[in-house]
Amino acid sequence: MGEEEGGHSPNPNSKVTWEGCSVLLDINGGDRLVFARLSPAASLKIGDKKCSLQPLVGCPFGSLFQVETGPKGAHLVLVSSPASSSPGMTEGMDPQEKNDGKLKGDEKDNRALIDDNRAQNLTGEDIDAMRRCGASGDEIIEALISNSSTFEKKTVFSQEKYKLKKQKKYAPKVLLRRPFTRSICEAYFKKYPSRIGFLRVDTLSLLLSMANVGAYSDVLVVDMVGGILTGAVAERLGGTGYVCCTYPGSAPYSIDIVRMFNFSSEICSRIVQTSSSSLLSAQDGDDEDDSSSDPPSNKDNGSMISSDEQSKKSTTDGSPVPVPTSVVNAPPTKKSVNPGMPASPDAIKLWKRRGFSSLIVAAPDMDAWSMVDELLPLLSYSSPFAFYHQYLQPLATCMHRLQTEKKAVALQVSESWLREYQVLPSRTHPHMQMSGSGGYILSGTRIFDS
Amino acid sequence: MLSADQEKQNSFQRRICEGDLVIVYERHDAMKPVTVRAGSELQNRFGVFKHSDWIGMPFGCKVLSNKGSFVYLLAPTPQLWTLVLSHRTQILYIADISFVVSFLEVVPGCVVLESGTGSGSLTTSLARAVAPFGHVYTFDFHEQRAASAREDFERNGLTRFITVSVRDTQGEGFPEEFCGKADSVFLDLPQPWLAVPSSGKMLKPDGVLCSFSPCIEQVQRSCEALTTNFTDVRTFEVLLRTYEVRDVKFGSLGGDGSGGAVRKPPCKRKNRPSSDEENNGSMERSTSTVMAKPCPETRGHTGFLTFARLRCS
Numbered sequence: 001m002g003e004e005e006g007g008h009s010p011n012p013n014s015k016v017t018w019e020g021c022s023v024l025l026d027i028n029g030g031d032r033l034v035f036a037r038l039s040p041a042a043s044l045k046i047g048d049k050k051c052s053l054q055p056l057v058g059c060p061f062g063s064l065f066q067v068e069t070g071p072k073g074a075h076l077v078l079v080s081s082p083a084s085s086s087p088g089m090t091e092g093m094d095p096q097e098k099n100d101g102k103l104k105g106d107e108k109d110n111r112a113l114i115d116d117n118r119a120q121n122l123t124g125e126d127i128d129a130m131r132r133c134g135a136s137g138d139e140i141i142e143a144l145i146s147n148s149s150t151f152e153k154k155t156v157f158s159q160e161k162y163k164l165k166k167q168k169k170y171a172p173k174v175l176l177r178r179p180f181t182r183s184i185c186e187a188y189f190k191k192y193p194s195r196i197g198f199l200r201v202d203t204l205s206l207l208l209s210m211a212n213v214g215a216y217s218d219v220l221v222v223d224m225v226g227g228i229l230t231g232a233v234a235e236r237l238g239g240t241g242y243v244c245c246t247y248p249g250s251a252p253y254s255i256d257i258v259r260m261f262n263f264s265s266e267i268c269s270r271i272v273q274t275s276s277s278s279l280l281s282a283q284d285g286d287d288e289d290d291s292s293s294d295p296p297s298n299k300d301n302g303s304m305i306s307s308d309e310q311s312k313k314s315t316t317d318g319s320p321v322p323v324p325t326s327v328v329n330a331p332p333t334k335k336s337v338n339p340g341m342p343a344s345p346d347a348i349k350l351w352k353r354r355g356f357s358s359l360i361v362a363a364p365d366m367d368a369w370s371m372v373d374e375l376l377p378l379l380s381y382s383s384p385f386a387f388y389h390q391y392l393q394p395l396a397t398c399m400h401r402l403q404t405e406k407k408a409v410a411l412q413v414s415e416s417w418l419r420e421y422q423v424l425p426s427r428t429h430p431h432m433q434m435s436g437s438g439g440y441i442l443s444g445t446r447i448f449d450s
Numbered sequence: 451m452l453s454a455d456q457e458k459q460n461s462f463q464r465r466i467c468e469g470d471l472v473i474v475y476e477r478h479d480a481m482k483p484v485t486v487r488a489g490s491e492l493q494n495r496f497g498v499f500k501h502s503d504w505i506g507m508p509f510g511c512k513v514l515s516n517k518g519s520f521v522y523l524l525a526p527t528p529q530l531w532t533l534v535l536s537h538r539t540q541i542l543y544i545a546d547i548s549f550v551v552s553f554l555e556v557v558p559g560c561v562v563l564e565s566g567t568g569s570g571s572l573t574t575s576l577a578r579a580v581a582p583f584g585h586v587y588t589f590d591f592h593e594q595r596a597a598s599a600r601e602d603f604e605r606n607g608l609t610r611f612i613t614v615s616v617r618d619t620q621g622e623g624f625p626e627e628f629c630g631k632a633d634s635v636f637l638d639l640p641q642p643w644l645a646v647p648s649s650g651k652m653l654k655p656d657g658v659l660c661s662f663s664p665c666i667e668q669v670q671r672s673c674e675a676l677t678t679n680f681t682d683v684r685t686f687e688v689l690l691r692t693y694e695v696r697d698v699k700f701g702s703l704g705g706d707g708s709g710g711a712v713r714k715p716p717c718k719r720k721n722r723p724s725s726d727e728e729n730n731g732s733m734e735r736s737t738s739t740v741m742a743k744p745c746p747e748t749r750g751h752t753g754f755l756t757f758a759r760l761r762c763s
C-alpha cells in the first residue's frame with residue numbers, strides 16, 4: 001500500500017489504514033462514534049485521557065484497541081484476540097434491558113442482592129496505586145471483581161454487565177472502522193441528524209436504488225444534506241460516471257461530509273458542482289455562467305474537470321470539516337484532486353445534450369415542486385428519479401402535479417421503516433428505542449413527453 | 451442494464467433497437483419484460499402492439515395498440531426487474547435489497563458470494579453495485595433455477611458481472627478457491643447457520659456477512675453460529691410503507707343547502723389523479739387538497755436481516 005498523499009487511498013478497497021486516511025472510531029461498543037484522520041499529530045480523548053492515534057496507522061480495519069495507562073500516560077494497544085467480551089453483549093445489547101433474564105442453567109436470581117454501593121472494597125486510591133505500578137486495565141477489572149462482595153451472587157447475565165461496565169471505564173476499547181456510507185450515515189444520524197436532514201441510512205440506500213445509481217451513471221443531485229448524498233453516490237460510481245451537484249444561485253452547498261469517505265483522486269474527480277442556471281441556460285453550449293473562456297484542455301475527453309478553475313473552488317475548501325469529534329485534526333495535505341470542482345463547460349454541454357441518467361434531490365429547505373419542475377427536463381427519458389423529504393406533504397403535492405402533467409410514470413411516495421433486534425438466547429426482542437421516521441421518498445421514471 | 455457503451459445508456463438520443471429488453475408499463479402494478487423482435491407482437495388487454503412500431507422510438511415513449519390504447523416502454527433497471535421477474539422462489543424486494551447492498555458495503559470492485567440464487571432478484575442489484583470491476587458469484591443447489599437465473603442475467607446483459615454455479619452450500623460450503631477473497635457474503639438459505647463457517651473462511655478480514663431469514667428461529671441459530679468468528683452482529687427488519695396520494699374534496703357547510711355533504715367520493719383509483727372533467731362542477735362549494743395516507747394493504751413482514759463482520763485476529 002505504501003504512503004499516501006492527501007488522505008486518498010491507493011486502492012479504493014484497501015483493508016488497511018494509511019497515514020492521512022479517514023477512519024471511524026467506535027468507542028466501547030457503539031457508546032461513542034468519532035471520525036478522525038490519521039495524521040501524525042492526531043490524538044483522541046477517551047475519558048480523561050489523551051491518546052495518540054499513531055498506533056492505528058497500518059492496521060487492518062476492524063482491529064480492536066484498548067486504552068492502557070502506563071507510567072508515560074495513556075496509549076492505545078492493539079488487542080490481539082478481541083474476543084474477551086461475551087458475544088452479543090456489545091453492540092446489539094439493548095441498554096434498556098433491565099430485567100435479568102435467566103440463561104440456561106442459570107439458577108440464580110437477584111432476590112438477595114442489595115445495592116448499597118458498599119459492595120466494593122477497592123477505593124479510588126487503591127486503583128490509582130495499581131495503575132502507578134503498571135497494572136493493565138484487565139488486571140484492574142479482575143481486582144475489582146475479586147474485591148466485590150456481591151459479584152458471586154449475581155446472575156451470569158448481571159456478571160457480564162458488571163464486567164462490561166468496568167471494562168468501559170478502566171480499559172476502554174476502540175474499534176477501528178473504515179468509513180463507508182453506511183457507517184457515516186449511521187454516525188451522523190445518531191449524533192447530528194439535522195446536519196444530514198434527518199436522512200436515515202435505509203432511506204439513503206433506497207434513494208440510491210430507486211435512482212438506479214451504478215457504474216457509468218451521470219447522476220444529477222441536489223445535496224442540501226451536507227454531502228452525505230453526494231458521497232454515497234460517488235461511492236457507488238467507483239470512479240466511473242459523474243456526480244453533478246447543482247445548486248440555485250451562486251454558492252454551492254457544503255458537501256464537507258464527502259471528506260469522511262476515503263475517496264481516491266479518481267473518485268474525487270468525478271464529483272463536480274455547477275449552478276442550476278448554467279445547466280438550464282437556454283441554448284446548448286451557452287456558458288453564460290463560466291467566466292473562463294479557455295477551451296477545455298482535456299487530453300482525454302473523459303475528464304470533466306476544467307483545470308483552469310481552481311480560483312472558483314467550491315466552499316468545501318478551507319471551511320472546517322464538520323467532524324463530530326474531539327480529535328485534533330491536521331488538515332489533509334492537498335496534492336490530489338478535491339471533490340466538488342466546478343463542472344467543465346464541456347461536461348455541461350454533454351449533459352444538456354444527452355441528459356442525466358439519474359436525478360436525486362434532497363433539499364429539505366426548497367419547494368419540492370419548483371425543484372422538480374426545473375430539473376426534470378435535464379433527466380433523460382426513461383431515467384429514474386428519487387426525491388427525499390423530511391415531510392410527506394411536499395412530496396404528495398409534487399406527485400400529484402407530476403401525474404396531472406403526465407411527466408412521469410411508476411410514481412410512488414414511500415417511507416422506510418427500520419427496526420433493530422436484540423438477539424440473545426431467550427432474550428430476543430426488538431430494541432426498546434427506534435427511530436420513528438427516516439423521511440419520505442417520491443420516486444418515479446421520466447417519460448418521453450414531446 | 452449496465453453498460454460502459456454510451457449507445458446503451460439512457461440519453462435523449464437513445465432509441466429502442468432490435469434485441470433490446472424493454473419493460474412494458476401499463477400501470478405501476480402491471481408491467482412485463484419483452485425482448486424486441488421486429489416480427490413479434492405483444493398482445494394484452496389493450497390490444498395488439500407490433501414490435502416493429504417500437505424500433506427507433508426513444509425509451510420512455512408511449513406506444514399505441516391496434517385499438518388505440520397505450521403502454522410505455524421503459525429501459526430495464528434492477529428495480530424494475532425485481533418487479534417483473536418470474537417468481538421461481540420467494541424473492542427480496544427493494545427495501546431489503548437496498549439495505550443489504552449498503553450494509554454489506556458493496557462498492558465497485560467488490561467480490562460478493564451469494565447463496566441461494568433463487569430468482570436472482572438480489573443478484574441483479576448486487577451486480578449493479580460491483581460493476582464495472584467486481585463480480586458476484588452466486589450458488590444454488592437447484593439446477594433448473596440456476597439455469598433460469600443464468601438466462602435472466604444474460605437477457606439483462608449482466609453476464610460479465612455474475613457467475614451462477616450449482617452447489618449445495620449448506621452441505622459443502624463455498625468453493626475453496628474463494629478462501630479469503632470475498633468482500634461480502636449473502637445467505638438466503640433455509641439453514642443459513644450451516645453455511646456460516648464456510649462464509650467466514652471466504653471473507654477477507656473485516657468482510658461483512660448478511661443472512662436473510664423469514665423466521666426468528668433461523669435468526670437465533672444463525673446468531674449463535676456467528677459468535678465464533680464474527681463481531682458486530684446486528685439484526686434488522688426493514689419494510690417499505692407506500693402512500694396513496696389523492697386530491698380530496700371536502701364539502702363545506704352552507705352554500706348549496708345540501709349541508710355540505712360530499713356528493714362524489716374521492717377518486718377511487720390508487721395513485722391516479724382525478725381528471726378535471728370528473729370533478730369540475732360536481733361540487734360547487736368544495737375545497738380540494740392533495741392528501742396522502744398509507745396504503746391499506748401492505749407487506750407486514752419479509753424477513754430478518756442479520757449482519758456480522760468477520761473478526762480480525
Ligand SMILES: C[S@@+](CC[C@H](N)C(=O)[O-])C[C@H]1O[C@@H](n2cnc3c(N)ncnc32)[C@H](O)[C@@H]1O
Binds near residue numbers: 565618620
Ligand atoms: C428464497 S430463495 C432466494 C431468493 C433470492 N434471494 C432472490 O432474491 O431471488 C432460496 C434459494 O436457496 C436455494 N437453496 C436451498 N438450499 C440450498 C442449499 N443447501 N445450497 C444451495 N442453495 C440452496 C433454493 O433452491 C432457493 O432457490
